[in-house]
Amino acid sequence: SGRKLTTSDHLRHVQSMANVPSAAGAIPHLNAVILGEALASEEDELVFPSVEFSRQALVPSPRKYLEMYKRSIEDPARFWSDIASELYWKEKWDKEVYCENLDVREGTVKIEWFKGGITNICYNCLDRNVESGLGDKISFLWEGNEPELDGTLTYKELLHKVCQLANYLKDVGVKKGDALVVYLPMLMELPMTMLACARIGAVHSVVFAGFSAESLAQRIVDCKPKVVITCNAVKRGPKVINLKEIVDAALIESARNGVSVDVCLTYENMSAMKRETTKWQAGRDIWWQDVVPKYPTMCPVEWVDAEDPLFLLYTSGSTGKPKGVLHTTGGYMVYTATTFKYAFDYKPSDVYWCTADCGWITGHSYVAYGPLLNGASVVIFEGAPNYPDSGRCWEIVDKYKVSIFYTAPTLVRSLMRDSDEYVNRYSRKSLRVLGSVGEPINPSAWRWFFNIVGGSKCPISDTWWQTETGGFMITPLPGAWPQKPGSATFPFFGVQPVIVNENGQEIDGECSGYLCLKGSWPGAFRTLYGDHERYETTYFKPFPGYYFSGDGCSRDKDGYHWLTGRVDDVINVSGHRIGTTEVESALVSHPQCAEAAVVGVEHEVKGQGIYAFVTPVEGTDYSEELRKTLILRVRKQIGAFSAPDKIHWAPGLPKTRSGKIMRRILRKIASRQLDELGDTSTLADPSVVDQLIALADI
Ligand code: PRX
Numbered sequence: 001s002g003r004k005l006t007t008s009d010h011l012r013h014v015q016s017m018a019n020v021p022s023a024a025g026a027i028p029h030l031n032a033v034i035l036g037e038a039l040a041s042e043e044d045e046l047v048f049p050s051v052e053f054s055r056q057a058l059v060p061s062p063r064k065y066l067e068m069y070k071r072s073i074e075d076p077a078r079f080w081s082d083i084a085s086e087l088y089w090k091e092k093w094d095k096e097v098y099c100e101n102l103d104v105r106e107g108t109v110k111i112e113w114f115k116g117g118i119t120n121i122c123y124n125c126l127d128r129n130v131e132s133g134l135g136d137k138i139s140f141l142w143e144g145n146e147p148e149l150d151g152t153l154t155y156k157e158l159l160h161k162v163c164q165l166a167n168y169l170k171d172v173g174v175k176k177g178d179a180l181v182v183y184l185p186m187l188m189e190l191p192m193t194m195l196a197c198a199r200i201g202a203v204h205s206v207v208f209a210g211f212s213a214e215s216l217a218q219r220i221v222d223c224k225p226k227v228v229i230t231c232n233a234v235k236r237g238p239k240v241i242n243l244k245e246i247v248d249a250a251l252i253e254s255a256r257n258g259v260s261v262d263v264c265l266t267y268e269n270m271s272a273m274k275r276e277t278t279k280w281q282a283g284r285d286i287w288w289q290d291v292v293p294k295y296p297t298m299c300p301v302e303w304v305d306a307e308d309p310l311f312l313l314y315t316s317g318s319t320g321k322p323k324g325v326l327h328t329t330g331g332y333m334v335y336t337a338t339t340f341k342y343a344f345d346y347k348p349s350d351v352y353w354c355t356a357d358c359g360w361i362t363g364h365s366y367v368a369y370g371p372l373l374n375g376a377s378v379v380i381f382e383g384a385p386n387y388p389d390s391g392r393c394w395e396i397v398d399k400y401k402v403s404i405f406y407t408a409p410t411l412v413r414s415l416m417r418d419s420d421e422y423v424n425r426y427s428r429k430s431l432r433v434l435g436s437v438g439e440p441i442n443p444s445a446w447r448w449f450f451n452i453v454g455g456s457k458c459p460i461s462d463t464w465w466q467t468e469t470g471g472f473m474i475t476p477l478p479g480a481w482p483q484k485p486g487s488a489t490f491p492f493f494g495v496q497p498v499i500v501n502e503n504g505q506e507i508d509g510e511c512s513g514y515l516c517l518k519g520s521w522p523g524a525f526r527t528l529y530g531d532h533e534r535y536e537t538t539y540f541k542p543f544p545g546y547y548f549s550g551d552g553c554s555r556d557k558d559g560y561h562w563l564t565g566r567v568d569d570v571i572n573v574s575g576h577r578i579g580t581t582e583v584e585s586a587l588v589s590h591p592q593c594a595e596a597a598v599v600g601v602e603h604e605v606k607g608q609g610i611y612a613f614v615t616p617v618e619g620t621d622y623s624e625e626l627r628k629t630l631i632l633r634v635r636k637q638i639g640a641f642s643a644p645d646k647i648h649w650a651p652g653l654p655k656t657r658s659g660k661i662m663r664r665i666l667r668k669i670a671s672r673q674l675d676e677l678g679d680t681s682t683l684a685d686p687s688v689v690d691q692l693i694a695l696a697d698i
Helices: 008-017 028-035 050-057 062-074 076-084 123-126 126-135 154-170 191-199 213-223 244-254 290-296 328-343 361-373 392-400 409-417 443-453 530-538 580-588 625-639 663-670 686-695
Strands: 100-103 108-113 139-143 150-154 179-183 203-206 227-231 234-236 239-241 263-267 286-287 310-314 325-327 349-355 379-381 404-407 433-437 460-465 494-502 511-518 545-557 559-566 572-574 576-579 593-603 605-615 646-649
Touching: 028 286, 076 100, 076 433, 076 511, 100 244, 108 328, 123 126, 123 191, 123 328, 123 361, 123 433, 123 511, 139 154, 139 392, 150 154, 154 191, 154 290, 179 213, 179 244, 191 203, 191 361, 203 213, 213 244, 213 325, 213 494, 213 625, 239 361, 244 263, 244 392, 263 290, 286 530, 310 361, 310 580, 325 328, 325 361, 325 663, 328 361, 349 361, 361 379, 379 392, 392 404, 433 559, 443 460, 460 576, 530 545, 559 572, 559 605, 572 605, 576 580, 580 593, 580 605, 593 663, 605 663, 625 646, 646 663, 663 686
Parallel strands: 139 379, 179 203, 179 227, 203 310, 227 263, 263 286, 349 379, 349 404, 404 433, 433 460, 605 646
Antiparallel strands: 100 108, 139 150, 234 239, 310 325, 494 511, 511 545, 545 559, 572 576, 593 605
8 A cells, every 4th residue: 555665675675676876877867766765765655566566567677667768868769760660661761760840949840750651550550460360359348338238349350340431431532631520429439430540541530529519510610521420329327418419510510611521420329329310411411330331341551651640639728729739640659559558567468448538639549549559458438437336437347357447537536435335346356557647646546546446556657648749758657666646757768858947947856847848759749730830839939949738847856757737728627628718718709798717726526627707798697597508608619528617706807907817816716715815916906806705605
């Protein structure tokens, strides 16, 4: 269990793991741990991997990590080309493994990896594995919303189904470089669709099936797909959601904006709804089951350049509309394969389950591509983690003998609130590695996850990364390090995190500041779709010479990294990134809302909750009805997951004389830290603050 380093046993264990004083010099902030010295202090809670775990681990000790890390930084070209060579390339890349300019002061930002290399990620996920003898291995284990519904596909079967869909798509005119929008729930058909696109060189843009029609329309208009792929409905817990209706509305909206879609391929998800009850537009809509199975189960691969786009995925920023993050093929492939393997200590006998939806980056990199590239068996879960009850996750773990379980802190916290009896009812004895992603995991949730779920024997990989980074950046490697609950620990191979102060100066040792990354790594995104200038402005201009993550971070005396959350106007609700301006524009689009300011507040389960200060137009009274209407407005415009938790009526907002909203003050009011409001004298009208405080509980 989480224990302090007090016995000489532990000390001996760590010293034997870390016995490499001479190599440590290369990476200054790793020294302390490597030398084992700081570990002798009793201040920190350190959790050790068992000797048995470390012994079998891919990276069994800090020594091994350091050796590999050093190589990855000193000779990245060699390091990454050795790894890339394990995958299939129709043609090898040019001599230069990578080329980058990350410094805006020296020209356009440009990142390329394995340029000139010709490959295909679908081929590497499927054909390569089938050819090497994994044809009969299970690729996906699908668990439906209802516990009695399930199904599996072997690698060979998945390959055949992907080929049928790829052939269909080609037949309706989809070509290399064309974009497709995918709006599907967690059916096997979702990753199948992604793979089919990749097979023919088409670019997928998956939209999380919790986004509203308006958000979906926005994404359709942005990339102008010929084909949209969806299903009629999905059941989440006891609720049926008619997805096709949402798509219909989105298609009307996008047509209004000049983008019309030729084909809407619709999978009939019979467990949720029969096809007869689905609204249909003949000529455009077509049932997947009526056409796709008729196509041949073999489809030649479209070989693509390493730098050809693989997918677009929209994510929220601190300003304006969502950004289309663009990932390319070769580097992303190498990076997701490698990070998956090491951060989860993957072994061919593992059964892996990531609870994320393929609608987010976690699902792209670590439900679909990363695991399949490793030939893993992957659980895909359609339903809700607390349906029929809070034991569902552990029931699934036992049913499929899941050995690697990767989830988000919000789920851990919500299950932790229920009785441990739900966990203890199941053996969970197959588990050996746990993972966490999406937001900082607080130490108490970490401990519950470790002790109760993992039975104090499974290391937790707390993976820090972003849609933009494509794969893990800072993460423990299970078995290598003693862990500190709540710390994402150390950088992955090839990753150079730097912490900078406001002036953009790198700070070292024990410090805290803005988290940036130096240099590039294969999985980095290459641009924002159609807006390279915004790419440079958002990520490379704030601290010239570095990629700026938007996160705050501190580093402790032992070199462990502690993520402290976003430092921009992005909030993180249940691990979902939401731009405050997006919520604000949804609110003010209502005719009775004059102004709105949204901030994040601490939330026990969701990590952060959405707190909206709203000024109604002159002559409008505050009312319960208006409150509900406004919340509904946001649900409708963005999606249910971004509905405000609180509407705080605001006769006025605290603004500086130049009209800038002082969010610092709003955050304090929202979290009721009223004695920490700070200086309010620079406000154009300081009395606004008292008015707001008076209205706090209305
Ligand atoms: O604030 C960080 C937080 O999630 C942001 C990235 O969100 P998104 O692009 O949606 O990707 C989520 C899944 C990778 C980051 O800027 N974040 C993600 N993982 C962690 C985290 N914060 C702390 N610890 C993590 N492990």
